[in-house]
Amino acid sequence: MTTAMNDVMIEAQGLTKSYGRPGARVLDGVGLRVARAGIHALLGPNGAGKTTTVRILATLTTADSGTARVAGYDVVTDRRRVRRAISLTGQFAAVDETLSGEETLRMMARLSGLTRAQARRRAEELLARFGLTDAARRQARTYSGGMRRRLDLAAGLVGSPEPGVFFLDEPTTGLDPRSRRELWQVVRDLADRGATVLLTTQYLEEADQLADRISVLDQGRIVAEGTPEALKSRISGHRLDLVLNSREAYLGLAGRAVHHSPETLTLGIPTDGTAVHVRTLLDEIDPHRADVGRFSVHSATLDDVFLALTTEKKEATAHV
Template sequence: MTIHSIEIAGIRKKFGEQTVLDGIHLNVAKGSVLALLGPNGAGKTTLIHILSTLFPPDEGNARIEGHDVVTARDEVRRLISLTGQFAAVDEVLTGYENLIMMCRLSGLSAAQARAQTAELLKRFDLEGAAHKRVKAYSGGMRRRLDLAVSLVVRRPVLFLDEPTTGLDTVSRRTLWDMILQLKQQGMTILLTTQYLEEAELLADEIAVLNGGHIVASGTAAALKARVGSEVIELRSSSDEVIRTIPTDGSVQHVRHTLNEIAALYPADSTITLRKPSMDDVFVALTAPQQSKEASLA
């Protein structure tokens, strides 16, 4: 019995001279959500493509529910659903036609396809636009259709590549709710994102990918603990953040820090003591070496 839906061991991938993934090890527990967080070009999409059987890794291996993504490609394809970075729906067809097409390709009969399509249109709030061509859809509607298409049949593992990139706040929240519902139904979800807020809200665990390596992984709380338990935030009189300094929050350390910086900044600067945010973690973990030392000092 597998407790991990996704097991990744030592994956390396080069494109030409450029090493994109340089030894990735990662497991995703069955029924959990893992957010792969990283800047543009970190290799998030490459990893998703390897896991979803689009191309093999140069080295290492990965298993989905125990099946190798290279040697047991056909089995893996029955277990996964990929929602790519750009809404992977047919623009020329209507939303209804897209869903019917995917239902039929997934092995549903014509009658089952119609029933499932009606249900999904309703669930994803697309009934009104069902017979409009996707070309006329807004970004949020496209993404909802994209997600609906991924769910035409129940597959235990879902890959979502930057599901909310480019969406407005309202659409993003709607999509988050929908992803959380899927999580409650027990799907294993691996999603990539550049947004810390999104990772923190949706994921049980977060893995930070940078420069081809997983530089940190764990729960949001555990990652934040790596930066320090508190952060001193120094603001100018115009309320701009001038500097953030990690601290353990003890009277001694805070006083020591304030003594050190008091002379460096205008007297009307203000300070706040707050819990570290995912942004602090992200900056600390993905910044180039020198500034990493600086921000962790």
Template sequence: MELAIQAEGLRKRYGDHEALRGVDLAVPAGTVLGVLGPNGAGKTTTVRILATLLEPDAGSARVAGYDVVRERKEVQRAIGLTGQYAAVDEQLTGAENLRMVGMLQRLSRPAAKRRAAELLERFRLTDAAGRTAGTYSGGMRRRLDLAVSLVARPSVLFLDEPTTGLDPASRLDLWAMIREQVASGVTVLLTTQYLEEADQLADRNVVIDSGRVIAEGTSDELKRKVGGERLEVGLADPEQRAAAAAALSRAVGAVPVADDDGRVLRVQLATGLDDIAEAAAALRASGVAVSDFAVRRPSLDDVFLSLTGRSDATAADPAAAPADARTRETERSAA
């Protein structure tokens, strides 16, 4: 199995803040790795090390077969990088942005012009090619930013929270474009705070928290860490919560958990359809009025709650924010 990205024991410290505490990664060529974690977990620091923008304090990494410290130029020629915020020049037109990057990549002027035209068409920006990027919508800027990262036809693409701030339609657009790149053989490392994004795009995921990888696997493998399917029962009358909980407990042999207002009970299922039928019969026999009755599979949100104690990737510990801000400021200075 050919690895496009391999990292072992990556560590990075900023003063008294240890951003990375020994991160290991292995990404087969032509696949997508989702890197998940709350704010300040170390996702962006990892990407910046792999993209040669930072040097690790310890550990090693190879990207596209090259060492990120000793062979920086070779790595840079092999990769594309799209950061959390669009990095295009707003005073230049879309076409000018792409042509400029092409010439910086040592393409001839005609070759840079041809490549710009190809990417403008692929990313549906041809009609806006002559407008300055400052007039683009958020979704158009992100498409242009991704196009810029592809000018040199990279074999490895780093996407650091590429859909942050986009509306749902623009996010779906960008997902489709990322899938196109993977289908053409590009390896993608994607950091995201949208758990659905990892579910949709990633072949495998790693969860990083406090600078360490705390879990890895496919989305389904991670979901299995928090158990199987669960039954959610909405109560028409929250006063019947005790009766409903008793009925469900008898039916499925597990203790239900109520939400904050007592209107929804959740209980883990052990035997699937049999448990569902028993639960429905028990609620009916107890005279419990039900407003909703649904079976839910675990989500990546549930994985976050189980692994990090947070309900999703965006619910970072506020105390971590200042350290994260210091980390980003130091990274900007290093770059």
């Protein structure tokens, strides 16, 4: 494999895409790098461009410009090799739901070229691995949402050898907390076995729990990228809200803020909330004690982090 030489399994640069109207870009220069056996989360709100990015990487659609390689292969010029190297969830959602989980997996295994005996063994193995042995003989239409997602993942694995790259587009949306946790474990197991996982999610907590690195996508741009720890230390914990005395002071500081409220000249800056840090920040931001009128400290949730990054100012791209 051409990937033997480098350990970047997914690499995209400058991806752009617009549907129809050229001015309205759905992706506006998206770049990504995902290491082998890593779990990378593409986090973003509805319409951010997550599915579009995944579809480009999975060769289901093409970008207007930019390049991408998956498992070392170009997604445009080496489309067939890319397809062989990946698994995409949702792919098998159309499977006949009157079939049982076992029948579904055996059928897929046969389609991928295994003998009857091999297919039986492979189905058994996957049903056990995905916690579906007890439900193996039940029609898939009786499965819960979590069981369906697991069957879907298993179906993506039936062919051998196992694909090295998984694209999971919002794998846990609509699942209850317990099913969500079960699926997280399945995803971790995949990565532990050496698979590379790119998952999209709208939930910061999910990205935090699963991912080695997170790219935050908003309106077709990566607005922040880093480890969960780095992202959290930048934006979670607490927020120091400053009411500035002038518009100049406000604009001068806007770039480092995670919360902006121009009408009240208020900016929110991340802090750990300790007196030492707040004092240091105030001195650094306003050495002459002229710009900051008032301040307050709030505890920020992980969702605040996400909201701050994705719904407010776009000019400051944060690399953490």
